[in-house]
Amino acid sequence: MTQSPATPLPPPKERRRLREARSLTQAQVAARVGVAPSTVRAWETGRTTPRGRNREAYASLLAELASEGADSPVRTKAPSPEAEQAPAPAPEPARVQPALTPAQAFDTLYAFCAPALVRQAYLLTGRRELARESVERAFQLAWQRWPEVARDRDPAGWVRATAYEYALSPWHRFRPRHRHPEPPPAEAADRALLDVLLELPPPQRRTLLLYDGVGLDLPETAAETEASTPATANRLLHAREAVAARLPELSDPARLHLRLAELASMQRLRAAKPPTVRTGSERRARFWTRAAIACTVALIGSTALTLRTAPTHYEPPVPPGEKVRGVPPRVAPGSLSERERELRAKLREETVSGPERLVPQAR
Structure with missing residues (x-):
């Protein structure tokens, strides 16, 4: 049994161009293919490649978009003899849109991702x-490494x-703020789902999300x-088995996806403004830069003091004594x-028979 070759697909940039040429959003394309x-x-950035039935459906959709663009040419009238004799007007130069500055690109990414990321966190x-x-x-780390x-x-x-x-990060448990729990959601179903999620090990919780x-x-x-x-x-x-054991109504992945979205959207979670x-980020970078400079100056000073006071x-x-x-x-x-x-005997004899000692006498 031979395996059929994979359906060919255009390059990632061409996929995006075909979608934008027909004024379609990524959500609309995802709904027609049946994916997120x-x-x-x-797929459009080239980070992943569709496989199986998703590849066939996506390839047929791109082929349809390409055929729609080819079947709608711009009709022009036949030039008259007078128009043929007149010189053709010079084409207008295409307007080049100015490139975004790093701050504008960062603000765009932040406005697109931050609200959803806060709910996921x-x-x-x-x-x-x-x-x-x-x-x-x-x-802030992304802005430092922009x-x-x-x-990327x-x-x-x-x-x-x-x-x-x-x-x-497990280090949050040592913070004083972590010792005081925050108020749970108001709805009982939301509290039950959040409790099940927090009881999962962190790797399983992250994979499920x-x-x-x-x-x-x-x-x-x-x-x-x-x-x-x-x-x-x-x-x-x-993770799915743990959730289904506590909440049997969420055994269906589609239902679980909707409940996760509802639980995250019910909370009043707001992100800070991009300029803030x-x-x-810049203030934190300056702080650590100054701290590094201060440590370097202290190290240089201690080294100079050591060299100054060391014997020449x-x-x-x-x-020790010898x-x-x-x-x-x-x-x-x-x-x-x-x-x-x-010698001892001689000394003893002389002591006994030695010369008379002088004794002082009173007059």
């Missing part, structure tokens, strides 16, 4: 303040991965969570030799 809008965005953490802080920190982020194939995915990593909440496919979810595709599939299955985020020549240490030569060693008393006995 984020999947169509990934809330589903990950169950905390409104932490969700807003995670998104702001992610965009040349890298702007050239998926800037929105870059910021989303950074926000998820900050939101799920990316696949059933955001709408990424399995390879994209595996790439963003830095895991293999089989491991991501197992995480997704275990850029200002905070080598002074050997004072050695023995004086020529002095016989001290020995313990023992038996006398024959010569020593004779």
Whole structure:
């Protein structure tokens, strides 16, 4: 049994051009193919490639868009003899739209991604303040590394991965704010779903949100969570089983997707303005730059002080005391030799029969 070759597709830029030529949005194309809008965005950027039935449906849609553009040529009248003799007017030069500045491009990305990212971070953490802080920190880091982020194939995915990593950081538990829980949602069904999500392990919670909440496919979810595709599939299955065990009505993935969207949209979550985020990023960068300069100056000062107070020549240490030569060693008393006995006897005899001592007499 032979395998049929894959349906050919135009390049990613051509896919986007065909869609924009017919004034279609990514959501409309996704509805006609039967996938999520984020999947169509990934196809047009070249980050992923459709497979199977989605590839065939997407290829047929692009072929239809291309044929519609080819079947509608612009009709022109036949030139009259007078028009043939008259010189043709010079074509008007095409208007070149000015390129966006880095700040304008950043503000556009922030306005497009920040509201949805705040809601997703809330589903990950169950905390409104932490969700807003995670998104702001992610965009501040993106502004600091804007040349890298702007050239990335998926800037929105870059910021989303950074926000998820900050939101799920285990160091938040040591913050005083983390000790006080925030008020839960008002609806009982929303509280039950949020409790189930927060009871899941962080890897399973993130995988479930990316696949059933955001709408990424399995390879994209595996790439963003830095895991293999089989491991991501197992995480997704275990997360769905845990949710279905507590909430049987959410065993259907489509129903779970709608409930996640409803739970996130019911909360009043607002992101800061783009200029505020850029200002905070620049202020943080200045702070760390000044801290690095201060540490460098302190290190240079301590090194200079050490060089100033260090000795200029080598002074050997004072050695310990040494023995004086020529002095016989001290020995313990023992038996006398024959010569020593004779000397002792002589001394004793002279003491007894020695010369008379002079005794003073009074006059």
